Amino acid sequence: MKKLLLSLLPFAASLPLYAQVFSPGESGGGAPANNGGDNTTIINNNGGNQQKSKSLLGNDVPFVDPGSETAQWDGKLWNVTNNRLFRARFEKYLAAPEDSAAKDKAYRELLQGAMKNLAPTHPGGPDIAAAMRKLAEAANHPIDANLCGSIAQAVYSVVLHRKNEARLTKLNRDLEVMRQNKAWNYEVAAAAAATREKMENQSAGGGGGANGAQATQPKPKTAAETTGEYTRAGGYIKQIVEIEAARVANAAKMTASELKSKVEFQALIVQLFLQRRFEHVILGCRIYRNLYEDGDSELKLKEGSDVEKMFTRTTGTTPTVSALDALSNEFIREVDEGVIAFEYLADKRELESASKRLSEAFMLGEYLPRMRTLPRTKKEKLLAFVRDSNQLLSAIEVKDYGLAEEVVNRIGKDAKDFDYSKPRAAIEVARSTSRLHIQAARSAALKGDEAKLSESIKAAVEIWPTNPELRQFSDKVAAYGDSVSQELNSLDTLIAQKNYREVFRNKEKFAGYAATSGKKEYIDKLKTVVDQVAEIEMVINGSSRLEKAGDPYGAWEALKEIQKTHPDDNELNSNLTRLSESCADFITAVNDAKKHEESRRTGVGLSAWLRAEQIYPNSKLAREGIDRLANIILPENDRLGNQPPRPSDAPEEANPFLTPPPDSATPSVSTVAPR
Amino acid sequence: MSRRRSGLQPAHIIGATAFLALAGVGFWYFTKPKADKLNGTPFMADQYQTSYIGMRGNVYVATGTIDKQLRFGPDGSRLFSVKMSGIPLPVLVPSSITENIQVGQEFQMSVLMEKDGLLRVQSLRKS
Numbered sequence: 001m002k003k004l005l006l007s008l009l010p011f012a013a014s015l016p017l018y019a020q021v022f023s024p025g026e027s028g029g030g031a032p033a034n035n036g037g038d039n040t041t042i043i044n045n046n047g048g049n050q051q052k053s054k055s056l057l058g059n060d061v062p063f064v065d066p067g068s069e070t071a072q073w074d075g076k077l078w079n080v081t082n083n084r085l086f087r088a089r090f091e092k093y094l095a096a097p098e099d100s101a102a103k104d105k106a107y108r109e110l111l112q113g114a115m116k117n118l119a120p121t122h123p124g125g126p127d128i129a130a131a132m133r134k135l136a137e138a139a140n141h142p143i144d145a146n147l148c149g150s151i152a153q154a155v156y157s158v159v160l161h162r163k164n165e166a167r168l169t170k171l172n173r174d175l176e177v178m179r180q181n182k183a184w185n186y187e188v189a190a191a192a193a194a195t196r197e198k199m200e201n202q203s204a205g206g207g208g209g210a211n212g213a214q215a216t217q218p219k220p221k222t223a224a225e226t227t228g229e230y231t232r233a234g235g236y237i238k239q240i241v242e243i244e245a246a247r248v249a250n251a252a253k254m255t256a257s258e259l260k261s262k263v264e265f266q267a268l269i270v271q272l273f274l275q276r277r278f279e280h281v282i283l284g285c286r287i288y289r290n291l292y293e294d295g296d297s298e299l300k301l302k303e304g305s306d307v308e309k310m311f312t313r314t315t316g317t318t319p320t321v322s323a324l325d326a327l328s329n330e331f332i333r334e335v336d337e338g339v340i341a342f343e344y345l346a347d348k349r350e351l352e353s354a355s356k357r358l359s360e361a362f363m364l365g366e367y368l369p370r371m372r373t374l375p376r377t378k379k380e381k382l383l384a385f386v387r388d389s390n391q392l393l394s395a396i397e398v399k400d401y402g403l404a405e406e407v408v409n410r411i412g413k414d415a416k417d418f419d420y421s422k423p424r425a426a427i428e429v430a431r432s433t434s435r436l437h438i439q440a441a442r443s444a445a446l447k448g449d450e451a452k453l454s455e456s457i458k459a460a461v462e463i464w465p466t467n468p469e470l471r472q473f474s475d476k477v478a479a480y481g482d483s484v485s486q487e488l489n490s491l492d493t494l495i496a497q498k499n500y501r502e503v504f505r506n507k508e509k510f511a512g513y514a515a516t517s518g519k520k521e522y523i524d525k526l527k528t529v530v531d532q533v534a535e536i537e538m539v540i541n542g543s544s545r546l547e548k549a550g551d552p553y554g555a556w557e558a559l560k561e562i563q564k565t566h567p568d569d570n571e572l573n574s575n576l577t578r579l580s581e582s583c584a585d586f587i588t589a590v591n592d593a594k595k596h597e598e599s600r601r602t603g604v605g606l607s608a609w610l611r612a613e614q615i616y617p618n619s620k621l622a623r624e625g626i627d628r629l630a631n632i633i634l635p636e637n638d639r640l641g642n643q644p645p646r647p648s649d650a651p652e653e654a655n656p657f658l659t660p661p662p663d664s665a666t667p668s669v670s671t672v673a674p675r
Numbered sequence: 676m677s678r679r680r681s682g683l684q685p686a687h688i689i690g691a692t693a694f695l696a697l698a699g700v701g702f703w704y705f706t707k708p709k710a711d712k713l714n715g716t717p718f719m720a721d722q723y724q725t726s727y728i729g730m731r732g733n734v735y736v737a738t739g740t741i742d743k744q745l746r747f748g749p750d751g752s753r754l755f756s757v758k759m760s761g762i763p764l765p766v767l768v769p770s771s772i773t774e775n776i777q778v779g780q781e782f783q784m785s786v787l788m789e790k791d792g793l794l795r796v797q798s799l800r801k802s
Binding site: 596600601602603604605606607610611613614626630631633634635 | 723724727742745746747748749752753754756762763764765767789791792793794
């Protein structure tokens with residue numbers, strides 16, 4: 001018995017899945033599905049066996065494995081103590097107020113009264129009619145869910161069956177009388193025919209004395225006479241056989257009707273058992289025994305079904321109505337003990353154990369009076385713990401380890417017996433692993449390895465999506481990425497503006513961003529700009545030294561030389577402008593020379609270069625100008641005497657008479673490049 | 676009362692001598708060789724610097740000191756930098772003039788101002 005009880009406990013615990021919540025789909029067990037519960041594993045069963053016998057208490061019933069606290073049903077494996085459905089239902093129970101004591105008491109009294117009416121010890125024997133009256137009254141209570149009415153209806157069905165049986169019994173009696181009458185009538189008719197024949201034979205012999213021998217011989221029958229006799233006999237036999245067949249059929253109907261009524265009643269009892277309405281099960285069992293006094297209480301379960309196997313494997317006997325009666329009583333006691341244990345543990349603030357005990361009792365006896373009348377004030381102690389536990393499971397399920405840690409700390413304060421080792425371990429493992437990936441991502445970011453960075457962040461997200469460290473890092477990466485982009489854009493703008501000095505001043509910063517971006521084009525651009533500005537700086541420094549040594553023309557000329565390739569450098573132009581004051585005459589001569597040279601006025605241009613050389617004899621600019629123009633006037637190297645055409649021989653581009661040259665005394669403004 | 680002197684007086688001798696000298700100078704002036712005469716108006720270097728355009732095509736007589744030789748052409752033409760009034764100017768001496776020209780020597784030159792401002796020597800002589 002104990003063995004059966006232990007095996008049935010988890011079975012009963014899984015019953016809400018069947019009796020109250022689950023609605024089987026059409027997909028069958030073979031189809032994978034997501035049930036949404038925790039620790040739920042999809043079992044890829046072949047649907048063939050599952051679908052073969054869709055019958056009452058066949059394969060539709062969940063099969064519970066007590067060892068693993070799981071229920072297998074329709075291809076899915078449920079953890080009966082840890083699924084979202086049960087958790088939600090249990091939380092709702094804890095938050096609900098207890099049933100009204102007065103109403104519940106009246107209801108329980110009606111059930112107890114019905115029990116007493118059905119007890120063998122009831123004065124005058126069991127009174128089913130009185131019990132039915134009480135059940136009809138109990139059915140009016142909302143908590144009953146009209147189950148008592150269902151029992152009353154089942155009893156009424158039995159009564160109807162009994163009436164039908166009585167009618168058939170009477171009919172059979174009538175048929176028997178009819179059959180006897182038919183048989184008697186046949187016997188009488190046969191006897192009369194024999195007598196008549198005998199008399200006819202005798203009368204035929206007395207009328208002809210001379211033919212005495214002939215008189216003793218019966219008169220042969222005509223064919224018509226013989227046929228008539230057989231026809232009458234056949235009619236009698238046929239009627240008798242028909243009557244007998246009707247009797248047998250009625251007897252069979254009575255047997256079948258009785259079996260059917262038994263099966264219906266048993267099905268109701270088993271259904272109530274599955275719904276954990278144990279009080280109703282007990283009532284049903286006792287009514288059954290009173291209705292069927294033949295002692296046949298064996299449950300008519302489908303052979304080979306899960307329920308049939310469960311009973312036969314655990315008890316080794318055929319399941320009976322009495323077994324359900326006993327089990328129901330045992331479950332009621334279990335629930336009572338569970339609630340007592342809960343109250344004791346809750347008082348000691350051992351909320352985890354209290355939660356387990358009450359949840360076990362809840363699974364078994366959700367509708368039992370002990371559970372329904374448990375005061376909400378007592379349940380409230382557990383409500384916060386259960387909510388936190390559910391939140392903890394949800395947090396771990398969605399990998400929100402930050403919230404999980406917060407909940408663990410909160411639970412640990414309230415529940416003395418809370419075992420936080422598992423959630424702590426999960427949190428720490430997630431944190432450490434996530435941190436490692438973030439470190440790897442940081443390292444990759446510093447190296448500019450975008451692929452590795454992306455991979456590490458993805459791994460960290462998978463482990464702990466809401467990790468605050470990950471969020472901080474991601475924000476930094478995003479901000480850094482933005483700043484890199486902005487700085488590179490800024491570099492582009494400065495280069496486009498030819499503001500190389502600004503680039504040069506921030507070369508370290510730009511070098512860092514260019515390296516981070518990993519874009520070689522920016523590194524090359526920056527290097528070109530920096531090299532250019534460095535070259536200008538070097539020339540400016542040399543120019544300063546010349547100026548300090550009293551050679552302003554040399555200083556100016558050095559700057560002017562570098563200006564050819566870097567006309568937009570502010571620093572360079574600024575120095576040129578400053579030096580132009582002290583080198584005005586030289587600059588004037590040079591500008592004149594350039595102007596005339598550009599206008600192809602070779603002679604006067606040469607004279608201007610000579611004048612510049614006279615001012616600054618070391619002028620490289622003037623020497624080159626002189627060589628250039630002198631070579632035009634008189635090519636020195638052409639031994640064959642082939643002179644290049646003199647500019648003066650070519651037509652003038654501009655009429656110098658109409659456009660006299662500007663006053664060459666003013667230094668050219670070309671020394672300052674426009675911004 | 677002094678007595679008035681008659682005959683050849685010293686004043687007569689001095690006057691006759693002066694007359695003869697003047698006559699000799701006049702004879703030399705009008706009878707000297709024409710080749711030694713340089714054609715052109717005097718050259719003004721300042722004007723060249725400010726507005727050479729109006730001087731183009733004219734022939735000037737310029738006096739200057741040879742500063743340096745800039746080029747020596749395959750045909751014997753020479754290009755000099757000649758300082759005139761302290762201003763260095765380019766002067767082209769064609770191959771037809773074969774006179775020795777050395778740096779530091781001062782010359783009088785008859786020069787043609789070319790279109791591009793170059794001074795082409797037509798004749799010269801040491802001054």
